Amino acid sequence: MxxxxxxxxxxxxxxxxxxxxxxxxxxxxxxxxxxxxxxxxxxxxxxxxxxxxxxxxxxxxxxxxxxxxxxxTKPSSFLAHWRKTIADKKTATNGKNYLSGMDALMLLGHIMFYPTHWIQGFTHNIAKRKSRNRWPTVVLERLQSDGPATRLIDIEK
Structure with missing residues (x-):
C-alpha cells in the first residue's frame, strides 16, 4: 500500500x-x-x-x-518573507538583474493569497480564544510548560 x-x-x-x-x-x-x-x-x-x-x-x-x-510559520507571513528575500537578492546584486521569473511568480502568488491567509489566521485566533476556558482543569494541566504530573489514562482507571 x-x-x-x-x-x-x-x-x-x-x-x-x-x-x-x-x-x-x-x-x-x-x-x-x-x-x-x-x-x-x-x-x-x-x-x-x-x-x-x-x-x-x-x-x-x-x-x-x-x-x-x-x-x-504563519501563512500570512509568507508575503513579508518573500519580499525580504527579494530585497536581499537586490542588495546582493546591487540591483542588477536580480528578479527571476520564479521570484515574480512567487510574489504575485503570495499577494493573491494573502487575504485568504490573513482570514485563516484571524479565524484561528478567535477559535483559540473561544476554546480557552472549555477544558477541565485536569486537561489544562497538560498545557502548562512544565507538563503533566499524571497521565489521563491513569486518572480514568
Whole structure:
C-alpha cells in the first residue's frame, strides 16, 4: 500500500460513550512513511510530553521540540518573507538583474493569497480564544510548560 490515512478515535474524558473520529495529517501527501513518521511524533509527545529527541526517546530537555516549533510559520507571513528575500537578492546584486521569473511568480502568488491567509489566521485566533476556558482543569494541566504530573489514562482507571 502506497498511501494511507491516519485516523484516531477520541473518547471524551470521563464519558467513554462520547467519542469522536479525527483524521490527522494533511489532505495531500499521505504516503505510508509520512503517516508513520507523523504518528511516531504524536506517540512520543503523548508518552513523554515535550521532552523527547529526534528519535522519539525520552530526553531531559525539550530542545528538539522547540526547534521544530520554530520552523512553523504563519501563512500570512509568507508575503513579508518573500519580499525580504527579494530585497536581499537586490542588495546582493546591487540591483542588477536580480528578479527571476520564479521570484515574480512567487510574489504575485503570495499577494493573491494573502487575504485568504490573513482570514485563516484571524479565524484561528478567535477559535483559540473561544476554546480557552472549555477544558477541565485536569486537561489544562497538560498545557502548562512544565507538563503533566499524571497521565489521563491513569486518572480514568
Amino acid at each position: 502506497g498511501n494511507t490515512s491516519l485516523e484516531i478515535m477520541l473518547n471524551r474524558f470521563r464519558d467513554p460513550g462520547n467519542s469522536l473520529m479525527i483524521s490527522l495529517g494533511s489532505p495531500i501527501g499521505k504516503t505510508l512513511d509520512m503517516q508513520k513518521g507523523f504518528w511516531e511524533y504524536i506517540r512520543a509527545y503523548m508518552n513523554n510530553g515535550p521532552w523527547f529527541d529526534e528519535r522519539g526517546n525520552y530526553s531531559e530537555s525539550d530542545n528538539f521540540v522547540k526547534s521544530q516549533l520554530n520552523l512553523n
